[in-house]
Amino acid sequence: MAETMRAARFHADTKTNVVEDVPIPEPGPGEVLVKIAYCGICHSDLSLLDGIFPALVPVVTQGHESSGTIAKLGPGVEGWEIGDRVILAAGRPDMKCRSCRRGDIVNCLNIQLMAFAYDGAWAEYSVAQAVGLTKIPDNVSMEQAALLADAVSTPFGAVVRTGEVAVGEAVGVWGVGGIGTHIVQLARVVGASPILAFDINPAVRERALELGADYAFDSRDENLVQKVAEALGGRLLDVAFDSVGLKVTSEQALRCLDFGGRLIVVGMSGEEVSAGPSAALAFTRKQVIGHLGYKNADIETLAELVSRGRLDLSRSVSEIVPLEDVAKGIEKLRNQEGNPIRILVQP
Template sequence: MRAARFDAATGELAVRDVPVPQPGPGEVLVRVAACGICQSDLSQLDGHIRPRLPEITPGHEAAGVVAALGAGVRNRQLGDRVVIAAGKECGECPECLLGGGTDRCEDLQVLAFHYDGAWAEYVLTSAVSLVDVPESVPLEHAAVLADAVSTPYGALDTAQLRPAESVGVWGLGGIGTHLVQLARICGASPIIALDPLESARERAIGLGADFALDPGDPDVAARIAEITGGRGLRAAFDCVGRSTTFTQADAALGHRGRLVLVGISPDRLAVGPEIHFVRNRHTVIGHTGYRMRHLEDLVELTDRGRLDVSGSVSAVLPLDEVAEGIRRLREHEGDPIRILLRP
């Protein structure tokens, strides 16, 4: 099969022929229909996320069709349309030994980081890491759900967001754009979207943001205070992960406000004066990934027409053009939400 392989020592990414993996006990082989290119993939390629293997196939946002079953798999059939959850339990931590499974594992093994991902014609995964995709949902849309939508949906859960709570979203790429969309579905009010790109701000308004601001505007703090009636934000989501966005988001929080860190960067973060942080009872929470039920919820919402991710597919490229897809994402060409690969 054709697969994109990343060499951690040389930093080279090349598409080449490799053997089709064979499913072991409890595993399933999926014929990949589409797989997204995510910012965290770029973080691994750039060395910001340490590769766990000397050579690996990237790609963790995938959907496809079941092509082969390993021994003992009873809950899957050949031809099932599925979206792949981007992780599996380690099987060794205390939670796993107690039967906690993927949702409670303390050392979750992540697709495309701990084991081979889906920038390939086929991908191997655990049978319990799959969610059925109904015929009403295109597999390209299901692939987007696998991280670009499920991670921000999980972040809303982490923030324990309630209806009518004010929300700020810093960074309107794939994660931030969907966070705005989901916050609207969950009843947040008002929703303030922040990004230096005017096109990204306009898109956020179209997807449910009440206000869209430029974080580089010197009056942005005053505008947030004005919009929230001087109370500040109840929940802020930093989808960029830089020290500048962290500081700005924390400063915009009101009393008992929660700041959820979703974006990834090598920056060191500091909470500032301790008296400000403690007196205002701010909470900073790190968030990554999602639970199986989050992915199941999103498939349900998409199937019912409550969630529309058709506008999230910015381009679909053949696997051999993976370098072009990476370039477009790096350079923000066309302000993409998600660029997909079709092996």
């Protein structure tokens, strides 16, 4: 094995991403070295470049949605073998907080996020904790497996855990790009009905209908609340998901909720959102809940769903770009060129 590798590194002082040569990392106790096959480009990667997310370290390798094969085992690693196909979890427990000290590492209070607090996977190799790996079923492609580390697992966490969507509940999804598309699909898997998609792009709305939405509306429609009520027989939504995170999308979604409805904010921006007068919020008993991430066990659940044909991700990989062209992939996502669900980087 060579001593160096290519990696796309974020430099906090210039807010730029540079593909450069760096030493291949050595796995420590309980860690493995993974040869990366694919890694997604996520909007949170753009948020770091744009300064919406504060830099946690001066320089870091970006990319947190990855799949690959184990290339080297660190000391003390058992149950894994070199050559195993794996998905890397996008976070590490700090092992110091109150939850971790009690053995509840799943609910770590200071979770360290891959590609923000430590090096990610826009690189030829990446180090991962063995306890955070998920084995990829033989009939699941490495491309689709990479998506499970965030692009699909975060929507899964939003739908199943935070949103607690029940069979027959009416669900609305604002913004049906990378995250929203998978919220639509997963809401259908758990039995939500009907599912309404909201987007300003007609091509994206049409795609949402093809992938499981029952209705698709232009979110700029001035009569949107009325049209939602008409689609739902006079009532409004039980659960709304904002996968954009803008003031306009969150506040519009809140208006489309029925009494006791839940707004789950998944998308992130620097904009401030108002829930309106406290009296109205109390009277209508609406809830506004933020959502972030997933549990590592969710990745295995999703891999099983894909393996058994219960979840179709065949349209989720919009394009693959080589590592050296990661800047082109970033700009394509930023400009929504081709309405991508997910663009993957291949080292």
